[in-house]
Amino acid sequence: MAGSTGRPDPELFRPTVTGTPAYDPAPWRPDSNFYVAFFGGIVPATIIAFLNALRLHAPEAARRVLVAGVAALALFALGAYLIGTNVEDAEAARRYSRLGVRAGGVLVHFLFLSWLKGPWRRFEIVRGTEPAPMWGPGFGAWLVGILVQAAVTVALMEQV
Amino acid sequence: MSETFERLDRSLAQARHWLSMGRPEKVLDALADAGPAATTSPDAFLLRAAAHTQLRRWEEARQAAEDGLALDPRDHRLLEVLGIVHWNRGDRPAAEKAFLAGLQSVPEDAHLLARYAMLVAEDGQLDKAGKLASKAAAVRPQDPLVAEVRSKIAYLAGDTKAAREISAAGLAHAPEDPHLHALTGSYLLEDGSIGRATKHHLTSASIDPGDENLRDLGRQAKYLRNPLLRPMWFIEKVGPGKIWLAWIAIFFGLRAAGLVTIAAMLSLCYLVVVVYSWVVPPLLRRYYKLGKDDL
Numbered sequence: 244m245a246g247s248t249g250r251p252d253p254e255l256f257r258p259t260v261t262g263t264p265a266y267d268p269a270p271w272r273p274d275s276n277f278y279v280a281f282f283g284g285i286v287p288a289t290i291i292a293f294l295n296a297l298r299l300h301a302p303e304a305a306r307r308v309l310v311a312g313v314a315a316l317a318l319f320a321l322g323a324y325l326i327g328t329n330v331e332d333a334e335a336a337r338r339y340s341r342l343g344v345r346a347g348g349v350l351v352h353f354l355f356l357s358w359l360k361g362p363w364r365r366f367e368i369v370r371g372t373e374p375a376p377m378w379g380p381g382f383g384a385w386l387v388g389i390l391v392q393a394a395v396t397v398a399l400m401e402q403v
Numbered sequence: 404m405s406e407t408f409e410r411l412d413r414s415l416a417q418a419r420h421w422l423s424m425g426r427p428e429k430v431l432d433a434l435a436d437a438g439p440a441a442t443t444s445p446d447a448f449l450l451r452a453a454a455h456t457q458l459r460r461w462e463e464a465r466q467a468a469e470d471g472l473a474l475d476p477r478d479h480r481l482l483e484v485l486g487i488v489h490w491n492r493g494d495r496p497a498a499e500k501a502f503l504a505g506l507q508s509v510p511e512d513a514h515l516l517a518r519y520a521m522l523v524a525e526d527g528q529l530d531k532a533g534k535l536a537s538k539a540a541a542v543r544p545q546d547p548l549v550a551e552v553r554s555k556i557a558y559l560a561g562d563t564k565a566a567r568e569i570s571a572a573g574l575a576h577a578p579e580d581p582h583l584h585a586l587t588g589s590y591l592l593e594d595g596s597i598g599r600a601t602k603h604h605l606t607s608a609s610i611d612p613g614d615e616n617l618r619d620l621g622r623q624a625k626y627l628r629n630p631l632l633r634p635m636w637f638i639e640k641v642g643p644g645k646i647w648l649a650w651i652a653i654f655f656g657l658r659a660a661g662l663v664t665i666a667a668m669l670s671l672c673y674l675v676v677v678v679y680s681w682v683v684p685p686l687l688r689r690y691y692k693l694g695k696d697d698l
Contacts, residue, residue: 252534255531255534255538256503256506256507258496258499258500258503259523259528259531260495260522260526261495261496262494262495262496265525265526265527300527346651349647350644350648353643353644353645353647354644356644357642360593361563364558364593365559368558369525
């Protein structure tokens with residue numbers, strides 16, 4: 244027979260579909276992390292992007308997010324140390340530090356966004372569930388982030 | 404008696420014509436004229452179920468498919484529609500049951516194989532999905548639905564290059580297939596080729612105006628092609644992150660060079676672009692009745 248696929252494979256025709264959604268828990272819209280990154284900085288942006296990568300079934304992206312997030316935090320700590328050693332005006336030092344948190348957060352956000360674009364597109368094809376709202380986790384990550392970043396800033400600035 | 408069947412045949416022919424034109428309401432009108440003989444014809448139930456499916460009336464579609472299956476429980480076409488209906492209602496195990504029952508009747512039906520492949524792919528079983536899609540391709544290598552499913556599975560598996568190639572090859576064989584236009588457009592949109600992407604999306608919506616998803620794509624394409632949104636094409640193509648980085652680099656570069664006034668003017672321009680990108684797209688989305696998830 245033309246186009247015959249040969250003997251049927253019984254394994255292929257065994258029911259295997261589960262009733263659970265393909266994405267459970269549902270991922271967050273990666274764009275929304277911008278607000279967390281802008282107001283919270285590197286740490287919350289990394290937390291949200293890392294968890295979102297896991298939700299999007301992208302362990303490789305999650306690993307990259309974690310490595311980049313830690314590297315960015317280390318850079319931020321170095322920056323805070325340098326500000327502490329070079330800027331005498333305490334108010335100016337705090338202002339630079341806040342600017343660093345914000346700029347660093349937005350920078351890493353765009354980096355994470357480029358890594359999560361593909362997995363998010365795949366989610367959009369499969370769907371089966373709506374994206375989860377980011378309000379609660381975003382606020383939680385923001386809270387953790389500002390505490391960690393404040394601790395790093397104070398520790399390094401006070402030391403000098 | 405023969406007049407009754409002639410009337411049924413005429414109605415079925417009309418209904419098939421309207422279904423292929425993407426006019427499901429006309430399909431139902433034609434079937435209403437078929438007379439009592441329609442209740443004994445699996446084909447009439449198939450067309451009714453397909454029309455309700457196009458109209459996204461899942462309960463009516465399920466009822467029509469099940470009524471048809473009461474006449475012929477092994478009709479693989481009715482089982483395919485029933486599977487699609489269950490799938491769209493979110494009951495994937497029931498969809499699988501229907502597709503497998505259809506495949507038991509006709510194990511080498513390319514459409515059933517392709518649909519079942521996509522269902523298991525959505526369930527995360529990409530290996531099995533790939534095997535089923537290959538089987539479908541072996542039966543009907545140039546079928547548009549098979550090409551669409553193979554492309555989507557390749558994409559889900561992370562092989563975006565193969566996904567684009569399969570979609571392009573499918574479109575070369577079936578240039579009038581709306582779903583392949585839609586898929587090709589979505590890939591181009593991802594590459595930032597908004598002009599070409601929206602052309603494909605508009606074509607897909609015009610080929611099958613009865614399909615609600617394709618109509619949505621057409622509306623999105625019109626939104627993207629609105630002249631007010633043209634400035635955003637560049638930002639989309641380059642990426643807002645890169646533009647932000649470039650602005651920071653240029654701003655601090657100019658300041659370091661002592662060109663503070665130019666740096667301030669540049670900042671103002673950048674601010675205008677940012678405000679424009681925050682204000683205009685949401686207003687246009689509202690104008691085109693698009694939700695936040697639509698793009």
